[in-house]
Amino acid sequence: MRIAPVCCAGSAAPAAGFLLAVLLGGSGSLLTAQGSSTSGKPAGDSAKRSASVDLPVTPSLSRIFAGGKPASIAEFKAMETHVQALLKKILPCTVSAGGAGAVIVLDGYVLCAGHVTRRPGRTVTLTMHDGRKIQAKTLGLNTHTDSGILKITTKGEFPGLEMGDSKGLKKGQWVVMLGFPGGRKDGLGPPLRLGRVIRLVSRVNRYLTTDCTMSAGDSGGPLFDMQGRVLGTNSRISRNLEENMHVPIEAFQREWEWLVKGKALSSGRSPEPGWLGLVGDRQASRATVAQVVKGSPAALAGVRVGDEVVYFGERKVRTALAIPRLARRLWPGDRVDIKLRRGGKTLVKTAVVGRQPIATGSKSGQDKR
């Protein structure tokens, strides 16, 4: 399968040239005024969320948007009216970045694609829907997932959209997309696309695929659910017209604190190993727990000394040697089911993976954030 990024591959000279000019023109220093930015995950309750009002949705519309199909012209009409109302909500937050697109979310953070931001610390000019030009600095990115974020450096209040839930999506769900194929054109908004979810993110598929057809220059442009929540950003296409791949919002959410810190990541793995706080009993023939760090994720989940670990998620655990390494490949914040045997009974405990406390004399329980 041939997959091409949808921004730089287009040889439409003006668009590509403009993009390069904007992105290469940066000379900002990286990571200075980061003090005020919280490192909390954006999925949590952010106090400074734009006052977004949900658009009214009738039961028949919500059935359609969840993956159904309009049964009559009247239902198509209702969908059209909804899309036009939705457009008013999403247009002010959709910005162009040279030959690409991006979207403003909470607190002046801007979501884009990694192959557009290209490296942390660049100064980029963004053009808002009303033509206003603002400055932003590129922060972290992940070349594996193709996520990339920026922070607006121009002073002022900016609108922002909520992040949606790409994990809860179902195939066939209706979505809309905006982008700037061929660059931004004065007086004309970003072309709107309507489509449905074709393929979900899975262990073998890191992109969210829709049939919102993209073209060269659409990179970084946002994908929305029918309430205008951001589901991802445009990344790449294949020769199949239905293969339009987006960086799912979960990739941003999972890595948010590293992205905010301006880290350049290059894999789908966590930059910091996940941690549970379990120590195995090396003398035991089975995977028996010898110690549970006080206040650790394992302790909070209710794992006790003497429990025998049988399954960790879908993985069978056979020896105690495996115990301390169990969560290493998981992301802090991931939830995992641990199947235990305790005194002849089998229990399942759900733990939220944390991170290793800092080694120097730190108390346990530091990872509660």
Next chain:
Amino acid sequence: MKASRLIAFALVAVVLTLTLDAQDRRTSRRRSYPKSPHSHNTPEVRKALKPLADRHRTAVVGVFCADKRVAFGVVVDARGGIVTKASELEGAIEVEVLGRKKRFAATLVGTDEPNDLALLKIEAKNLRPAKFRANNRVRVGSIVTTITQDPVPIAFGVMSVGRHPRKPRPLLGVQINKVSGGIRLMRITRRSAAADAGLRVGDVVVAIGGKKMVEDAEFRAAIVEHEYGEEMKLRVLRDGKKIEVIARLKKDADRHGPISSQERSRLWGPLSDVRLGFEEVIQHDTVLTPEQCGSPIVDLDGRVVGLNIARIGRFETVALTAKIVLASIKKIRSNIK
């Protein structure tokens, strides 16, 4: 006797399945898109739009050249006036009207060059014309359906970009080479904007409109930033002296427009040949093939709001607005009088 009847029946059945099968294969090849059952443009989703096709498909004709359908057309008057996409026509033209057995031979009444619209005439009576109505009610986000002779609209999409012209590109008329210090002119097209401005082969363009020229791409981008008819200021190094030249850009006769390398490789199917120069179009996200152009787009209220005139990109289809189609017909008719 019974046996022979049975055999005859079996034979008919076999012939029927074979033809059905062939037809299936033909349509499936033509409609390899959409593939996914979750796609928004599957027949199941479009089914609900059938009333729109019922109302308008009798006004849609197939336009054939050399026995191949090259475009659709729309009947605009009951006595045989038909509009279609001009650049797809070649040689003798035939028109297929829904419900009429024989194809009609068509004569070309005239064309509207900039809008790539042709007016045809067939000797037929009692045709059902479509009513193009100039109106401003469709806007970005409106759902538009593409109607052909099929019983269900062949596709629907949303209007992506509102009314806008698709102007021809500006042309300077030079071939260039990047050299140190600027862009050297290697060849100058006769009677081009460059020739009129007195540019010479060997001139090195240092800057355009105050912007320094280093790369070929910058040079091309600087031209495209202007519109045809506009003046462009060039700073030129000639015989060791810097001079200022003002060139008035001309219209590019090439109406293909910019195309990315991905599009050139036809990765997602062919585009229309003529993609630029239309006076006013709306752009929608319906994926069509070039030979599906010439078909009407109808909004959800059943109004004929435009005529698909070109597939210009992977997803971009542009349609002439009803206003332009009406004006164009008028223009062609007044030209022949």
